[in-house]
Amino acid sequence: MKKTMKLSIKRLAGAALAASLAVGAQAATLKMAYDSDPVSLDPHEQLSGATLQLSHLVFDPIIRWDQNHQFEARLAEKWERVDEKTVRFTLREGVKFHSGNPLTSADVKWTVDRLIDSPDFKAIFEPFAEVKVIDDRTFDLVTKEAFPLLLNSATYIFPMDSKFYSGLDAKGQEKALLKKHGDTYASKNASGTGPFIVTERQQGVRVEFERFDGYWDKKSPGNVDEIILTPIKEGPTRVAALLAGDVDFIYPVPPNDHDRIRKSGNLDLITLSESRIISFQLNQERVEAFKDARVRQAINYAINNEGIVKKIMKGFATPAGQQSPEGYVGYVDDLKPRYDLKKAKQLMKEAGYEDGFSITMMAPNNRYVNDAKVAQAVASMLARINIKVDLKTLPKAQYWPEFDERSADMMMIGWRSDTEDSANFTEYLTACADSVSGWGQYNSGNYCNEAIDVLVKKAGSETDPAARAQLLRDVERKLYAEAAFVPLHWQNLAWGVSKNVAAAEVVNTMNFPYLGDLVIKE
Amino acid sequence: MLLFLMRRLMQGLIVMFVISIISFSIQDNLGDPLRELVGMSVSEAERDALRDEMGLNDPFLTQYARFMGNALQGDLGQSYFFKEPALDVILAKMPATLELVFAASLIIILISIPAGVYCAIKPDSWLTKLILGFSILGISVPVFLTAIFSIYFFSIELGWLPSYGRGDVVPVFGGLETSLFTRDGLSHLILPAISLASIMLPLFIRLIRSEMSEVLHTEYVKFARAKGLKKARIYFLHALKNTMLPVITVGGVQIGTMVAYTILTETVFQWPGMGFLFLEAVNRVDTPLIVAYLIVVGAIFVVVNTLVDLLYGLINPTVRLARSGQ
Numbered sequence: 001m002k003k004t005m006k007l008s009i010k011r012l013a014g015a016a017l018a019a020s021l022a023v024g025a026q027a028a029t030l031k032m033a034y035d036s037d038p039v040s041l042d043p044h045e046q047l048s049g050a051t052l053q054l055s056h057l058v059f060d061p062i063i064r065w066d067q068n069h070q071f072e073a074r075l076a077e078k079w080e081r082v083d084e085k086t087v088r089f090t091l092r093e094g095v096k097f098h099s100g101n102p103l104t105s106a107d108v109k110w111t112v113d114r115l116i117d118s119p120d121f122k123a124i125f126e127p128f129a130e131v132k133v134i135d136d137r138t139f140d141l142v143t144k145e146a147f148p149l150l151l152n153s154a155t156y157i158f159p160m161d162s163k164f165y166s167g168l169d170a171k172g173q174e175k176a177l178l179k180k181h182g183d184t185y186a187s188k189n190a191s192g193t194g195p196f197i198v199t200e201r202q203q204g205v206r207v208e209f210e211r212f213d214g215y216w217d218k219k220s221p222g223n224v225d226e227i228i229l230t231p232i233k234e235g236p237t238r239v240a241a242l243l244a245g246d247v248d249f250i251y252p253v254p255p256n257d258h259d260r261i262r263k264s265g266n267l268d269l270i271t272l273s274e275s276r277i278i279s280f281q282l283n284q285e286r287v288e289a290f291k292d293a294r295v296r297q298a299i300n301y302a303i304n305n306e307g308i309v310k311k312i313m314k315g316f317a318t319p320a321g322q323q324s325p326e327g328y329v330g331y332v333d334d335l336k337p338r339y340d341l342k343k344a345k346q347l348m349k350e351a352g353y354e355d356g357f358s359i360t361m362m363a364p365n366n367r368y369v370n371d372a373k374v375a376q377a378v379a380s381m382l383a384r385i386n387i388k389v390d391l392k393t394l395p396k397a398q399y400w401p402e403f404d405e406r407s408a409d410m411m412m413i414g415w416r417s418d419t420e421d422s423a424n425f426t427e428y429l430t431a432c433a434d435s436v437s438g439w440g441q442y443n444s445g446n447y448c449n450e451a452i453d454v455l456v457k458k459a460g461s462e463t464d465p466a467a468r469a470q471l472l473r474d475v476e477r478k479l480y481a482e483a484a485f486v487p488l489h490w491q492n493l494a495w496g497v498s499k500n501v502a503a504a505e506v507v508n509t510m511n512f513p514y515l516g517d518l519v520i521k522e
Numbered sequence: 523m524l525l526f527l528m529r530r531l532m533q534g535l536i537v538m539f540v541i542s543i544i545s546f547s548i549q550d551n552l553g554d555p556l557r558e559l560v561g562m563s564v565s566e567a568e569r570d571a572l573r574d575e576m577g578l579n580d581p582f583l584t585q586y587a588r589f590m591g592n593a594l595q596g597d598l599g600q601s602y603f604f605k606e607p608a609l610d611v612i613l614a615k616m617p618a619t620l621e622l623v624f625a626a627s628l629i630i631i632l633i634s635i636p637a638g639v640y641c642a643i644k645p646d647s648w649l650t651k652l653i654l655g656f657s658i659l660g661i662s663v664p665v666f667l668t669a670i671f672s673i674y675f676f677s678i679e680l681g682w683l684p685s686y687g688r689g690d691v692v693p694v695f696g697g698l699e700t701s702l703f704t705r706d707g708l709s710h711l712i713l714p715a716i717s718l719a720s721i722m723l724p725l726f727i728r729l730i731r732s733e734m735s736e737v738l739h740t741e742y743v744k745f746a747r748a749k750g751l752k753k754a755r756i757y758f759l760h761a762l763k764n765t766m767l768p769v770i771t772v773g774g775v776q777i778g779t780m781v782a783y784t785i786l787t788e789t790v791f792q793w794p795g796m797g798f799l800f801l802e803a804v805n806r807v808d809t810p811l812i813v814a815y816l817i818v819v820g821a822i823f824v825v826v827n828t829l830v831d832l833l834y835g836l837i838n839p840t841v842r843l844a845r846s847g848q
Contacts, residue, residue, distance in 0.1 A: 039603065046560065047564075120560055120561040120563075180602075181576060181600070181602050183600075183606060202794075203604055204604075204794070204799070204802065205794045230792070231792075233792065233798075234789055236670055236673075237685065237686050237790055237791065240670075240673045240674065240677060241685045241686050243685075244673075246677075246684055246685050246686065246687075395553070397557065397806070398552070400553070401553060415562075418563060435567070438565045441563075
């Protein structure tokens with residue numbers, strides 16, 4: 001601990017000299033360890049948690065989610081709906097990019113055009129027609145049809161410095177080039193409006209950030225002027241680094257180490273319920289019995305979700321009976337996890353499968369928290385209703401190709417809604433598979449109910465929030481009644497921090513902490 | 523000598539060629555690299571288009587021929603994750619790994635020789651029993667357990683040493699950077715080096731002990747004793763020299779193995795070397811990097827074995843290099 005302090009003081013002195021007046025008296029250094037570091041400095045290269053975490057440090061969105069799941073004004077100071085396809089935004093005055101260029105509506109247009117073309121983000125921005133620039137600080141976001149999730153999608157707009165990314169780089173490539181596997185300018189250089197500038201980056205080893213002294217948000221309480229991010233892959237090592245005082249902010253914390261951090265005198269454990277649903281899908285094309293709703297219900301009744309959460313997840317998850325977590329528009333309060341072994345056996349008997357059958361099951365073993373153990377537990381629970389499970393668990397790199405092939409009768413999938421909205425779950429997981437619209441892309445169960453698809457489509461253009469919620473709740477009820485899939489639980493998120501790091505105020509269920517506003521106490 | 527080196531070079535090239543075929547042919551079973559490059563919601567069609575663009579849909583022979591063509595010009599492909607030539611990425615991480623292996627070897631040499639010799643000279647002393655007892659423990663405890671325990675003990679409980687990573691580095695000749703000469707660097711190096719050494723140390727203590735006790739029973743040692751030479755001279759000059767021959771042979775092979783073992787040690791300590799890099803590459807299905815790593819490690823094995831054979835000839839002039847190269 002002593003050593004850490006000494007180091008940070010040394011670093012502080014250096015930073016203070018360099019930035020002269022800009023550094024306040026309480027400025028502090030945050031040393032953090034994640035399990036991975038961002039693939040690229042290009043915010044559009046990959047839609048992943050690490051990219052979004054980086055985007056919130058280096059770039060700033062026009063609006064963002066606050067901790068209560070409401071929209072918070074960022075670069076856009078206000079917005080209003082003009083008609084059912086258009087929302088008009090006004091940018092804040094005097095916002096500057098790291099390069100010194102001023103932020104204008106043209107930058108927003110440039111960014112959205114790039115998003116619409118990017119392989120990873122085009123799905124989110126597919127409903128968008130264009131950005132109409134009205135003047136330097138005003139622009140209209142226009143969708144092709146009436147679109148209720150316009151603001152949800154707008155949280156993905158992190159304006160990039162269009163002047164900075166224009167022209168050719170030293171290799172003669174366009175600076176704006178977006179390429180997955182290429183050495184592009186944008187993947188190594190960044191200019192956003194965010195609170196931090198990347199000062200040094202050794203991929204896979206460390207990333208250093210320094211606070212941007214021209215940051216527009218002068219009201220932010222944040223006093224972190226330097227961040228050192230180290231990826232530490234191994235859970236025990238990450239926890240050890242926190243316990244030893246070598247770092248003061250870690251994510252994720254393996255469930256087995258929660259107690260140690262909680263009991264330690266100078267550390268805090270912060271947990272939040274994440275919106276990622278962990279579930280199993282029952283492949284009806286491979287197994288005749290899964291076409292029978294009674295068999296699917298029996299499986300739901302045979303699996304003890306609460307037991308899994310308690311025993312395997314150590315309480316570090318919320319048992320689920322539906323796709324939407326609490327707080328989502330489609331969430332229905334009375335759809336509880338079902339567990340009743342007697343009823344399960346009876347349903348199997350009614351369906352004519354009293355003697356059971358054999359199936360294959362696949363699950364990843366390094367993708368979700370305790371994924372392989374959860375799959376083992378489910379397999380042994382199914383044995384009690386005479387379903388014999390041949391389980392295979394694989395590393396995620398090999399699991400996804402198998403999932404694409406639908407190569408087992410029961411497959412595990414975890415899903416987080418990119419739009420923070422209920423419809424997204426059905427579109428990807430339980431809608432009839434359609435290669436043109438892309439619906440049902442992760443529906444390895446081949447479950448298909450046209451009536452449900454119609455409801456979700458309707459919700460896609462319903463701009464009245466109350467009517468829309470009604471539609472999406474209907475969807476959840478229908479899926480529950482038909483036991484379309486097997487919901488298990490929503491995972492939790494856990495951060496371990498030193499007591500003087502006031503992280504609870506800046507973390508959120510989307511898992512991109514707003515570190516620009518983080519306060520480190522003396 | 524020259525003939526020997528030429529032969530070795532040929533053998534090395536064949537070994538590397540075989541490694542490249544094997545590693546290239548297993549890459550299809552490692553998973554889909556595209557999955558690691560794109561987000562979950564990207565459609566199959568989109569992924570397939572990217573796969574086409576990257577040439578991953580071509581038949582095996584086409585891909586291999588392209589790889590070989592580039593490899594002959596020194597280009598082992600571009601890492602998907604680092605977006606830089608795979609060979610450059612590995613060479614940039616190599617000093618950290620070699621530093622770790624060097625430090626571990628040093629620990630092994632400094633401890634195993636005196637300990638092994640002592641055990642041979644005084645087979646019945648309590649210290650011998652203690653050393654041998656410890657070495658059994660050392661052999662049976664896996665390296666990641668040693669590593670985690672040492673982190674727990676020295677970093678968390680005692681707070682003496684840092685828990686992860688590599689410390690400050692200083693440049694030495696030719697832009698090479700090392701942490702061997704800074705206080706911070708050394709403090710970061712101690713735990714990983716000890717953990718890595720713990721795998722081989724027991725083996726060497728036992729090897730030296732058994733070789734030494736054999737040598738101590740030979741006629742020339744008895745003769746030296748009868749002649750009244752000083753004990754230290756007998757043990758450390760005459761006996762040890764002959765003990766070292768098999769030890770060096772084994773040592774050469776084991777240094778290669780140790781490079782392989784860095785995969786575990788580096789992962790636990792987040793040591794930014796090429797072993798950790800390799801494991802990450804496997805997780806990310808960064809196939810060009812995996813292939814390049816296997817070829818580079820193959821090259822290290824060949825070079826180390828050649829050096830050992832040369833050294834062998836120096837210590838034991840009766841060995842003729844040309845023959846041992848066959």
